[in-house]
Amino acid sequence: MLYEPLMLSAKLALITTLLIPLAAAPLAYILAFKRFTGKSLLDALVSLPMVLPPTVLGFALLVVMSPRGVVGGAWESLTGQRLVFSFMGILLASLVYNLPFAVQPLRAGFEKLDPRLLETASVLGMSPLRTFFRVILPCSLPGLCASSVLVFAHSLGEFGVILMVGGSIPGKTKVASIAIYEAVEALRYEDAFVLCLALIPVSFAALMFINRMSGRR
Numbered sequence: 001m002l003y004e005p006l007m008l009s010a011k012l013a014l015i016t017t018l019l020i021p022l023a024a025a026p027l028a029y030i031l032a033f034k035r036f037t038g039k040s041l042l043d044a045l046v047s048l049p050m051v052l053p054p055t056v057l058g059f060a061l062l063v064v065m066s067p068r069g070v071v072g073g074a075w076e077s078l079t080g081q082r083l084v085f086s087f088m089g090i091l092l093a094s095l096v097y098n099l100p101f102a103v104q105p106l107r108a109g110f111e112k113l114d115p116r117l118l119e120t121a122s123v124l125g126m127s128p129l130r131t132f133f134r135v136i137l138p139c140s141l142p143g144l145c146a147s148s149v150l151v152f153a154h155s156l157g158e159f160g161v162i163l164m165v166g167g168s169i170p171g172k173t174k175v176a177s178i179a180i181y182e183a184v185e186a187l188r189y190e191d192a193f194v195l196c197l198a199l200i201p202v203s204f205a206a207l208m209f210i211n212r213m214s215g216r217r
Contacts, residue, residue, distance in 0.1 A: 002191060004171055005179035006198055012087075012162075012175060013155035016094045017148050023095070024102035024147065029132060031103070032110035033118075050100045058164025061093050065165065090166035090173050097161045098151045105150060109143025110136060146210045153206035156199055 031043055049057055065072040065083040071092075075083040083089045113136065121131040137144065159177040166173030168182065176195050183192035 002179070002194055005174050005176045006195065008087075008171070008174065009156050009176040009199075012091060012094055012158075013152045015091060016098055016155045017152040019091075020095055020098055020102045020151055021144070021148070024099060024106055025137070025144075027099075028103045028106035028110055029136065032107045046103050047100045049097050054097070054158075054160025055164060057097060058093065058161040061096060061161065062164050065089055065092065084165060085167050085169060085173060087166075087172055090162050090175070093161045093165040094155055094158060097158060098154055101154050102147045102151050105143050105147040106140065109140040109147075113139055149206045149209050153203050156202060 027042075027046055031039070031046070062084060063069055065075070067073060067076055067082060067084075072083045075081070075088075081088075083092070117135055117139065118131065121135050126134065157177055158175065159181065162173065162175055163178055168174045168178050176199060180192050180195045183189070183195065
């Protein structure tokens with residue numbers, strides 16, 4: 001059934017988009033406003049998934065999330081279930097893979113804020129945490145929206161990382177990009193065409209939205 005991989009991709013992209021700001025926003029804030037030893041190292045680590053081949057990142061995550069890995073072993077001891085070849089596993093991989101695509105637009109938006117806003121907040125006695133939620137985030141909503149849409153669109157097209165960590169289990173880890181690859185490999189070009197036809201308009205709409213938000217910002 002062709003709709004099943006599409007629905008799974010949409011579910012993965014939606015949950016990734018909802019969860020990733022929890023990690024991306026604090027990291028973007030730290031990289032934009034804080035000065036500390038090792039900042040360049042943190043910046044490089046956050047941006048690393050953007051330059052690593054997806055299969056390399058996928059293999060590293062596979063090792064870490066396997067039953068003998070640090071994360072995978074801890075997860076199995078807590079839940080009794082394996083992290084690899086599961087939806088939770090590909091969700092975690094998606095969060096890691098998409099983190100820099102969320103952090104970079106947010107950081108750029110934070111750095112464009114008028115410094116006088118932050119100075120005024122400090123003079124008024126607002127704590128850094130309150131300043132973040134009351135001043136920085138509201139003034140960076142276009143960047144946050146653009147970052148979220150970019151992550152959503154990027155999650156829909158994930159292939160290498162998801163294939164390495166989750167394999168191709170129908171209804172569980174077989175997302176649309178993997179279904180397209182398997183359809184082409186099996187010479188089922190009509191199925192591949194239908195799946196592509198469903199993804200292209202979503203990606204195009206996401207780009208239009210990001211361009212509009214960038215222009216508004």
